[in-house]
Amino acid sequence: MLDEENIVDPSHPRYNSLMIRKKIADAGVKGMLADSAMIAHGRGEAYDYLLGERTIPSAMIATKEAVARLVNAERPVISLNGNAIALAGADFLTLASQLGCPVEINIFYRTPERMGSLIGHLKMLNSKLELDVEILGGIPDERIPGLEGPRGACQSNGIFNSDTILVPLEDGDRCEALVAMGKEVLVIDLNPLSRSSRKCTVGIVDEVTRVTKNMIQLIPEKPNVSDFDNSKNLQAALDHIIDNLSDKFN
Amino acid sequence: MLDEENIVDPSHPRYNSLMIRKKIADAGVKGMLADSAMIAHGRGEAYDYLLGERTIPSAMIATKEAVARLVNAERPVISLNGNAIALAGADFLTLASQLGCPVEINIFYRTPERMGSLIGHLKMLNSKLELDVEILGGIPDERIPGLEGPRGACQSNGIFNSDTILVPLEDGDRCEALVAMGKEVLVIDLNPLSRSSRKCTVGIVDEVTRVTKNMIQLIPEKPNVSDFDNSKNLQAALDHIIDNLSDKFN
Numbered sequence: 001m002l003d004e005e006n007i008v009d010p011s012h013p014r015y016n017s018l019m020i021r022k023k024i025a026d027a028g029v030k031g032m033l034a035d036s037a038m039i040a041h042g043r044g045e046a047y048d049y050l051l052g053e054r055t056i057p058s059a060m061i062a063t064k065e066a067v068a069r070l071v072n073a074e075r076p077v078i079s080l081n082g083n084a085i086a087l088a089g090a091d092f093l094t095l096a097s098q099l100g101c102p103v104e105i106n107i108f109y110r111t112p113e114r115m116g117s118l119i120g121h122l123k124m125l126n127s128k129l130e131l132d133v134e135i136l137g138g139i140p141d142e143r144i145p146g147l148e149g150p151r152g153a154c155q156s157n158g159i160f161n162s163d164t165i166l167v168p169l170e171d172g173d174r175c176e177a178l179v180a181m182g183k184e185v186l187v188i189d190l191n192p193l194s195r196s197s198r199k200c201t202v203g204i205v206d207e208v209t210r211v212t213k214n215m216i217q218l219i220p221e222k223p224n225v226s227d228f229d230n231s232k233n234l235q236a237a238l239d240h241i242i243d244n245l246s247d248k249f250n
Numbered sequence: 251m252l253d254e255e256n257i258v259d260p261s262h263p264r265y266n267s268l269m270i271r272k273k274i275a276d277a278g279v280k281g282m283l284a285d286s287a288m289i290a291h292g293r294g295e296a297y298d299y300l301l302g303e304r305t306i307p308s309a310m311i312a313t314k315e316a317v318a319r320l321v322n323a324e325r326p327v328i329s330l331n332g333n334a335i336a337l338a339g340a341d342f343l344t345l346a347s348q349l350g351c352p353v354e355i356n357i358f359y360r361t362p363e364r365m366g367s368l369i370g371h372l373k374m375l376n377s378k379l380e381l382d383v384e385i386l387g388g389i390p391d392e393r394i395p396g397l398e399g400p401r402g403a404c405q406s407n408g409i410f411n412s413d414t415i416l417v418p419l420e421d422g423d424r425c426e427a428l429v430a431m432g433k434e435v436l437v438i439d440l441n442p443l444s445r446s447s448r449k450c451t452v453g454i455v456d457e458v459t460r461v462t463k464n465m466i467q468l469i470p471e472k473p474n475v476s477d478f479d480n481s482k483n484l485q486a487a488l489d490h491i492i493d494n495l496s497d498k499f500n
Contacts, residue, residue, distance in 0.1 A: 025285045035275045035288075042292020046441070049293075191296070193498065231499040238495045245488045248443065249481040 017045060017053060020087060020209060027086030031117045034109040037083050040169070047190035048207050050241045055214060058236035059206035063214045066166065066186040066202045068223040073164035073184070076101040080137075081108065084168040084208060085118050090125045091212035092168075096133045098219045104158035105137030108171055110150035146177045168208050170196045192237040203230055205237040267295060267303060270337060270459060277336030281367045284359040287333050290419070297440035298457050300491045305464060308486035309456035313464045316416065316436040316452045318473040320465075323414035323434070326351040330387075331358065334418040334458060335368050340375045341462035342418075346383045348469045354408035355387030358421055360400035396427045418458050420446045442487040453480055455487040 012018060024041045027033050055063075070076045078096050080103050085092070096103045105118050115138060122135050140153035142160035151174065154160050165178060168188040172195025178185045179199055187200040188211050197203035204211055262268060274291045277283050305313075320326045328346050330353050335342070346353045355368050365388060372385050390403035392410040401424065404410050415428060418438040422445025428435045429449055437450040438461050447453035454461055 021286070021289060024289070028285070035278070036271070038285075038288035039271060039274070039292035039295065042289035042294070043296040043299075044292075045289065046293040046296030049441075049443075191299075193299075193495075235497075235499040238498055242492050242495050245443075245492050247485075248488055249485040 014053070017048070020207070021045070023086050024083065027082065030121070031113055032086055032121060033082040034107070034114070036109075037086075041083060044169075044190045044207070047192075047205075050244055051190070051205070051237070052240075052244060053207070055206050055210050056237060056240045058233050058240065059204055059211075060214065062202050062204040062228075062230075062233055063206065063211055064218055064223050065226060065228045066204055067215050067218040067221075068225045069164050069184050069186060069202065070099055070101075070166060071219060071222050072225055073162075075162045076164045076166070077136075077158050077162040078103045079106045079159055079165055079167045079170070080104070080118075080122075081106065081169055082114065082118060085121060088168075088209045088212045089122055090129060091209065091216060093122065093125055093129060093131050093133045095166075095212060095215055095219070097131045098216065102134035102136050102158050104155060105135070106151075106154060106159060106174075108151050108174075110153065144174065144177045144181065146180060147174060152177075167196075167200075168211070170200075172196050172199065175199050192234045192241075197234055198231075201230065202228055203234055205234065264303070267298070270457070271295070273336050274333065277332065280371075281363055282336055282371060283332040284357070284364070286359075287336075291333060294419075294440040294457070297442075297455075300494060301440070301455070301487070302490075302494060303457070305456050305460050306487065306490045308483050308490065309454055309461075310464065312452050312454040312478075312480075312483055313456065313461055314468055314473050315476060315478045316454055317465050317468040317471075318475045319414050319434050319436060319452065320349055320351075320416060321469060321472050322475055323351075323412075325412045326414045326416070327386075327408050327412040328353045329356045329409055329415055329417045329420070330354065330368075330372075331356065331419055332364065332368060335371060338418075338459045338462045339372055340379060341459065341466060343372065343375055343379060343381050343383045345416075345462060345465055345469070347379075347381045348466065352384035352386050352408050354405060355385070356401075356404060356409060356424075358401050358424075360403065394424065394427045394431065396430060397424060402427075417446075417450075418461070420450075422446050422449065425449050442484045442491075447484055448481075451480065452478055453484055455484065 076099055078092055119138055136155045136158035142154050142156045144152045144154055164184040166186045175196040176199050185200040186202045187196045188204045188208050189197045192205045326349055328342055369388055386405045386408035390405055392404050392406045394402045394404055414434040416436045425446040426449050435450040436452045437446045438454045438458050439447045442455045
């Protein structure tokens with residue numbers, strides 16, 4: 001049980017943020033997350049606060065671009081870690097179903113217990129949503145070149161042979177390694193300065209549950225791929241934060 | 251044990267930040283922290299990253315001012331929560347010893363187990379450092395007006411009758427309630443926009459372990475109290491962040 005459960009009142013000005021936090025805490029109790037997951041979530045909360053806890057225009061542009069690349073891909077895949085599954089597991093399965101692609105669990109601190117808990121949770125959601133999305137990651141048979149240890153493990157019928165990969169909340173090393181494999185790497189990350197945001201093909205600076213909801217709406221529109229400038233779009237996110245911080249006390 | 255323990259290498263560019271994170275994770279395992287403590291720590295990490303993970307000039311000005319108010323106070327007290335104790339318990343005891351004042355444990359989610367764990371940890375540090383700092387908070391006999399529930403509990407010989415209070419990592423409600431009691435409230439908070447930073451007497455926008463080390467150095471200098479403008483000083487911190495975010499991608 002989350003300590004602050006009793007203070008989450010729908011009239012609270014930060015109700016959504018507190019409910020999202022609760023999902024992470026509950027998943028932690030279920031053994032789905034590494035110790036560092038809550039710390040990572042807290043970092044995200046801080047950046048989201050600076051963005052105003054809403055989808056800013058540059059984030060919507062990046063989201064549309066990511067959807068365009070996913071619907072036009074030959075072998076798209078959605079890579080999921082513990083936080084992504086805890087926060088938006090059902091939405092990611094819906095997205096995968098819309099795209100006709102698999103999801104693959106690929107976690108930084110891989111243990112059999114955590115993998116089992118995450119696979120079980122996604123299977124439960126698959127059944128609840130009456131979907132039949134392929135859930136990969138349990139039986140890795142390939143490696144992401146340049147990544148040592150269990151975090152480099154992946155599947156040949158998923159991440160390894162994909163051409164386009166959606167990676168919410170990815171660490172910088174793995175993002176760079178996926179780019180080096182020649183893939184289009186679409187990242188969801190609230191920190192516009194993170195290595196993942198800077199090194200990927202399309203960086204969406206937005207909160208993951210807002211992004212999945214936007215993507216589910218956008219997929220039926222089948223947007224076209226454009227000449228996207230990731231750096232320019234990230235600077236727009238930074239400029240939005242700068243505007244929010246300027247002359248607060250003058 | 252912390253999952254990422256094995257990746258904390260002293261040559262890592264963010265070694266200090268990772269070691270600080272480890273202290274929080276270890277304290278969590280010991281039962282010293284609420285579920286939300288790691289999330290709060292993550293928020294702090296994000297703001298510290300934006301500050302450049304160092305004491306910026308406006309933070310040093312605020313630290314000196316806080317030290318001046320503490321050394322000139324009649325009944326100073328240091329209020330400690332779980333994260334403050336986990337991160338800098340020994341340094342806070344050293345500070346209290348220098349000031350000849352008590353520390354009082356005052357936690358948001360109060361349970362007998364957590365209080366016991368925190369008091370035990372401070373007693374162990376007291377003994378290890380050969381100090382005799384009074385540790386309050388275990389037997390509350392007064393209430394902070396306007397705060398409901400266990401988080402309002404305090405001691406008459408500590409927080410309740412203090413004139414000046416150092417509150418690292420305080421929540422906004424309690425900061426406002428302490429100011430309303432007529433106290434000088436000195437806050438350590440990495441978020442210059444938090445309610446605690448905005449509502450307190452002196453807001454130090456800096457990481458708690460850096461602040462305590464600076465304070466321990468400054469106390470023997472016995473600085474004088476000045477005409478401190480908290481809003482102006484917070485805007486200086488925001489302007490520092492703005493500078494760090496400007497033209498990153500151009």
